[in-house]
Amino acid sequence: MNFDEFYSIPHTYFSQEHSGGMEECLKKYNVPPCSAIDVGAGEGRNSLYLASVGFNVYAIEPSKVGADKTSRRAKESRVNVSVLNTDILNATKDLKDIGFAVALTSLEHMDYDYLLQAVKEIKRVLKPGGYVYALVFTEEDPGYKKDSSNASECASFIKHYFKKGELRELFSDFDILEYSEYMKIDESHGSVHYHGKAKLFAQKR
Numbered sequence: 001m002n003f004d005e006f007y008s009i010p011h012t013y014f015s016q017e018h019s020g021g022m023e024e025c026l027k028k029y030n031v032p033p034c035s036a037i038d039v040g041a042g043e044g045r046n047s048l049y050l051a052s053v054g055f056n057v058y059a060i061e062p063s064k065v066g067a068d069k070t071s072r073r074a075k076e077s078r079v080n081v082s083v084l085n086t087d088i089l090n091a092t093k094d095l096k097d098i099g100f101a102v103a104l105t106s107l108e109h110m111d112y113d114y115l116l117q118a119v120k121e122i123k124r125v126l127k128p129g130g131y132v133y134a135l136v137f138t139e140e141d142p143g144y145k146k147d148s149s150n151a152s153e154c155a156s157f158i159k160h161y162f163k164k165g166e167l168r169e170l171f172s173d174f175d176i177l178e179y180s181e182y183m184k185i186d187e188s189h190g191s192v193h194y195h196g197k198a199k200l201f202a203q204k205r
Ligand SMILES: C[S@@+](CC[C@H](N)C(=O)[O-])C[C@H]1O[C@@H](n2cnc3c(N)ncnc32)[C@H](O)[C@@H]1O
Pocket: 003, 014, 015, 039, 040, 041, 042, 043, 044, 045, 046, 060, 061, 062, 063, 066, 086, 087, 088, 089, 103, 104, 105, 106, 107, 109, 110, 154
């Protein structure tokens, strides 16, 4: 399966609620509505939320099915989202002065060398004082340990599981405002199990 096939399923996990962790950080640090990029927007749950609270959002999504779904859902919700149906390095070429970037479980879907370029590009498009929220799967995850019954729905697409401290290290030239590595319980499929994740909220100097 690839992401086009995955997003052809009518109701996936990615069509559900936006990230509560992202919302919490935006509120805690009083991030005002600004231009934002959603890197690997999927079916648009985070883009839609950001647009609904006043952000000017570019939803970057290489899957045509995911990008089309995001456009359709934005229209239905009557919010304005600029959907860019391409990968991050293409999408951001003409962008700058972005105030907020979110990458929710998307960086690990890139080959490692590409991922490093993507992080560099996220840093470039952000204006000084701009924020990034990133969430990634770590090597603690059942998917990394090849425990297929408890891996996430998209584990077979993951190209890079993050090591301890790796996400923080990638943004070490930013002010790290929040960073945690944790196990999160998942009761949605297989037996009750945990996923390994790392979460970062940081600000460009
Ligand atoms: C696990 S999904 C997460 C979707 C969304 N962020 C969410 O949480 O609902 C990962 C997404 O990253 C996207 N992706 C993979 N490679 C990418 C790249 N090079 N540039 C931008 N997005 C990419 C995939 O197409 C996929 O939609």
